[in-house]
Amino acid sequence: MKRLLLLALFIFSTATFTFGQQQPPFIENNLDAYIKQGLKDWNLPGLAIAIVKDGKTVVMKGYGLADIKTQTPVDENTLFMIASNSKLFTGTALAQLDVDKKLSLDDKITKYFPGYTLYDANTTALVTIKDLLGHHLGTKTFQGDFTFWNTTLSRQQIMDKMKLLKPSMEFRQGFGYCNSCFLTAGQVIEQVTGKPWETYVQDSILTPLGMSNTYPLTLGIAGRKGISEPYTNAFTGTMTELPYDQVDNLAPAGSIVSNVKDVAKWLTMQLDSGKFEGKQIIQWKALQKTRDQNTILSSRASSTYPTHFRGYGLGVFESDYNGKQIFWHTGGANGFVTNTCFVPEENLAITILTNNDNQSFFEALRYQILDAYLGVKFTDRSQAMLKEFNKEQAETVKKTNNMRARVKGKQPELPLTAYAGQYQNTLYGNIEISVDKKDLLIKFNQHKFLTATLQYMDNNEWLLTYNNAAFGIFPLKFKIQNNKVISTETKVNDGLEYDPYLFVKQN
Structure with missing residues (x-):
């Protein structure tokens, strides 16, 4: 562990600060040291940053x-998944097609995909491109993503499965962040062009901007x-080093790979x-459409930041910040978190x-830079976030x-073979549980490389450990009736999906 902390302290750059005019004192005098301390405090291996001001990087x-x-070392050319x-880019492409009269953002999705069906018939009949880009379906944030993210499902198969996503909110009345929505909206582009x-x-977008080291798909990322x-x-x-996500089936929602040199051009x-x-x-009218508030998120003042309203456009969040209008988004993939603002x-x-x-320094740093440029009195955003993060991290590790x-070699209620077999979830499909020496092994059939080990603890609880560390470690129980296994529930990292999946054992 000490070795990793020492590695996180290692600083390198082939680029330099290139101030053409005077920048705020924090940027000129303190930014470098602040980032170095942040890497140490948050156990962050690497970070790349670009700031554009008055037309210059x-x-x-x-x-x-x-x-x-x-x-x-990380430099300005280092590639990262920028995820969401x-x-x-998807919202901008569709807005430009709207300006060019190739489509209307108010077009119903069934105009382009007549067989497209959602859980509710009324929503199916009414849902538009703009609705999908505004996360208006009424489903929960990340709902369905365990089924969709990193799986072998095609784009069309994901769209077909969206009819199984039962909403928990009214259509157009709530905000549930929806990756499959952006996939569906992005698929309209091919129908039109x-x-x-x-x-x-x-x-x-990418070629006209000279983003020559940016890739729209994760294919070949390694x-x-x-x-x-x-x-x-x-x-x-x-x-822990992770495998790269393969999310080209959700490409319009989060597959771009880029670096700060290219993102600065965007x-x-x-x-x-x-x-x-x-x-x-891109036509100015198209950019305006992406920034028009499509979804109201909040109109209450924050106690932490100088902001009063928050909304969502076509792929971008927006709010006030100390009297100025700001636009931003974050992106999270397994092993990467990023932002643009x-x-x-x-x-x-x-x-x-x-x-x-597993860190929030990327966001603390963004707020610290905004504070410096927009005249907000200095508060160490990193240290303020770090205290709560460390508390939560310690509790998670302890758990x-x-x-x-x-896990002490105790025997479960039934023989291991009683738990083995095929299990089914209506949305996900099948998983297979088999005996693996003294443990059980889950194979997730929609995920090409994902498995999980089940080690018996006690009180009918098993320790669920995924072979991909990003998916997490959780307790698991089997439902047993009359000495027969009926079902089980699996959980994954909240950053992937919040709710557990119920899998019913098949006879």
Whole structure:
């Protein structure tokens, strides 16, 4: 553990601060030290940052390590999954097609997919492109994502399964963050242009902006030159390297791979009304459509930040911040958390890309930079967030260790063979539980590489440990009646999906 902390302290950059004019004192004098301390405090292997101000990239720098094993440093070219920061690319592409009269954002989805069906017939008949981009279905945040994320399902199969997502809120009356919604909206692009989402985004946005080291899909990510390794230290506190997510089946919701050098170009265009290096890339009217408030999230003042309202456009959050309007989004994939933010009134933009998914420093740093530029009295945002984070992390690690200590070779209520067999969940499909020496092994049939070990603890509780550390470690119980196994529930990391899945044993 000490070795990992020492590695997190290692700082490297091939880029420098390039101030063309005076920046706030925190940015000029304290930013570098603040980030170095943040890497140490949050056990963060690597981070890349870019700040755009008044049309110039005034900060572009890498810190720490992209790969702990090889000691490869992060620089401005290091690639990260930007995950849900991909959503604004999808919203922008659809808004541009609206401006070009190729579609209307108010078009019903059934216009393009006549067989598309949701849980509620009235919602099916009414849902529009704009509804999908505003997360209006009434489903819970992340609902269905365990079934969809990293699985072998095709895009069409995901769309077909959306009819099984039972809403918990009224249509258009609540906000439930929905990745399959963005997939469905993105699929309209191919219906209109003849190009799949990834080709259209490449041709209409990435190439014109000169984002030459940005990739719309995760396909081949492990072989990309300069790709960062993904890490987590959730559940155990030990830094663990993760496999790369494969989420091209949800591409319009979160598959883009990029670096701060390229993301800075995207943000520069956002600040210049759709222009980059004098050329109009996206029409201003299209950008306006992405920023129009599509969903009201909150109209109450925050006790922590100088903000009073919060909303969502077409793939971007928006709020006031000390009297200025800001736009931002975050992105989370297994092993990566990232953000983008722009403040047109201040001609300011920020992007921060990181390679440990179990930390909030990437957000604390964004707020600290906003405070510096927008005249907010200094509060150490990192230390304020860190106190609560450390408390929660300690409780999680303690819970994990306590469960592991309960694995003492005791025998379950029934023979191991009684638990083995096929189990089914209506949304997910099948899992297979088999005997593995003294334990049980779960194979998740929709996930190509995902398995989980079940070790018996006591009181009919088993320790569920996924082979992919990002999915988590949880207690599991089987429902037993008349000496027969009826069902079980599996849980995954809340960052993937909140609710457990009930799997019923098949005879």
